[in-house]
Amino acid sequence: MDFEIRDRSVNQGCRALAEERLAYLQLVEQGASNKEACRIVGINSRTGRRWRNGRAPSGSDVGALPITAPPPGALSGPSRYLREDERIHIADRLREKATVRAIAAELSRSPSTISREIRRNRHPGNGQYRPHAAQARADTRRPRPKPGKIARKPELRDFIQHRLDRRWSPEQICQALRDTFPAQPEMHVVHETVYQALYVQGRGELRRELTGALRTGRVRRKPHRQAACRQPRFATPMVMISDRPAEAEDRAVPGHWEGDLIIGKDGASAIGTLVERTTRYVMLLHLPGGRTAEHVRHALVETVQTLPAHLVRSLTWDQGSEMAAHGAFTVATGIPVYFCDPASPWQRGSNENTNGLLRQYFPKGTDLAVHAPEHLTAVAAELNGRPRKTLGWETPAERLHKLLAA
Incomplete structure (x- = not known):
């Protein structure tokens, strides 16, 4: 054995049998019986049985789990929990007046992890951080399940x-x-x-x-998903607005469109809106059958096919469920679709402003399914005929006509 067997004839006080426990575990793993392993290590056979099987709490005696061998690499690789050698490092650096952030950087841990460790496991009397006592407190708290x-x-x-x-x-x-x-x-x-x-x-x-x-009446809990665990919105992965070409940002190159829906009474009807970022030219989508993903995809494909290819370079939309078929739309037209970040309407500023103008023609709380395609075309033409200050008081129709002529 690689340790000295303790002399039982001499009272050495209360001292943890750390070396004996490790030796006992090695002998048991090699096939030795409990009696034989206890005889070799020099402990009582009852102690060996408690190590192997664990013990239940009794009175003031704290229970313990069966001892197990540490997994390979447990002392060297990263761990979810702080190890004893890390706690020793924390204690040493605290005596040297090191900051929490410096200690966290040295251990590749979060500063909050180190701060919480010091606060929870320091001595309750003098406030000193002692690594072995801290390890014992952490081991005592770790067993599960705990009584509520x-x-x-x-x-x-x-x-x-x-x-x-x-x-x-x-x-x-x-x-x-x-x-x-x-x-x-x-x-x-x-x-x-x-x-x-x-x-x-x-x-x-x-x-x-x-x-x-409870108000919900559920017999099972419905967990709230955290932001980091957010499920994919669509079957086809979204391409976010941060990946949109830089030419779309400064509006120097025409052909980049923004889209959205304006919703009618009780959410039962809708009209699709498209706005070109450079010219502010407006096109409206007729959605008589509803605003499902298939209805919106079909209307978008029909509308963009009426435009020259060099005037349809990309489409930016919010993360509404009506764009679930954006992959099929891209396959049919070759036009990439970019999605805004959640709750960020300013990323489609031109479209949001146009939707506000359209509410003069389609007030909130009205049924939008009653409007015929000809009426939508007339409303779009009226908007495209208004002079815009941002265009130097030209109209969107005039600016688009110049691009087509060029």
């Missing part, structure tokens, strides 16, 4: 159940807890804790039938 806060306090559980029976929302209940028990933080929970006590299987902290008292 609601299950540990019957008074808290009864308070929440009573108000759920009265159809209070979890957020209202949590605020009532803070108002009723202002000086008892152990009686304070956040609404997410209440939701987990209701929906997470195996907790049993609150009666499952109480979910019927």
Whole structure:
């Protein structure tokens, strides 16, 4: 063995059997029995059984999981959790008065990770950070599952159940807890804790039938997706506006269009709008059958095919579901489609301004399906005949005619 067997005839005090545990684990992995491994290492066979099988908590004795071998590379490769050698490095650098950001950079960790580690695992009395004690605290907190806060306090559980029976929302209940028990933080929970006590299987902290008292009435939780976990919007991947050619930004080259829909009463009807960025020329799409992706794709293909190829270079749209067939549109016409960022209407400023002008002809809250294609053409012609200050008081029709003549 690569360590010295402890002399049991001499009382050496309470000292962790770290080397013996590792040696015992190696012998068991090699096929030795518990009795034989304990005899070689020099420990009681009962201790070996507790190491191999773990032990349940009893009274003041804290339970423990079975010992396992560390995975290959666990001490050298990156880990989700801080390792003991990293905690030793943190303690050494804190004594040298290093900043949290400097320590984080040296360990390739986030500064918030280091700051949280120091705050959570320092000594509660003198505030000093001791790495081995910090490792022990972290190991004690890590085993799962943990008993929930609601299950540990019957008074808290009864308070929440009573108000759920009265159809209070979890957020209202949590605020009532803070108002009723202002000086008892152990009686304070956040609404997410209440939701987990209701929906997470195996907790049993609150009666499952109480979910019927919630406004949604769901028997299963519907999670909210985080921004980083956002699902793809369309089957065909979107090309974002940041990848649009630079020539479209300064409006020097014609042929780059912006598009959108104006919606009618109750969202049942719509009219498509197209605006050319250089000339502000307007074209309207007739959508008598609805505003589904197929209807919009068909109307777009018919409209752009009436224009010369050199005047249709790209199309910019928002991320509305009506453009789900943008891949088929690009295949049919060869025109790339670029999408704006979410909640960024200014990225299609010309189109948004035109939609405001069109509301003079198509007021909000009216049925837009009653307008015939001829009426849409007449409205577009009237807008294209208005002089624009941004065009030097030329009309969009005049500016487009110059481009066609050239």
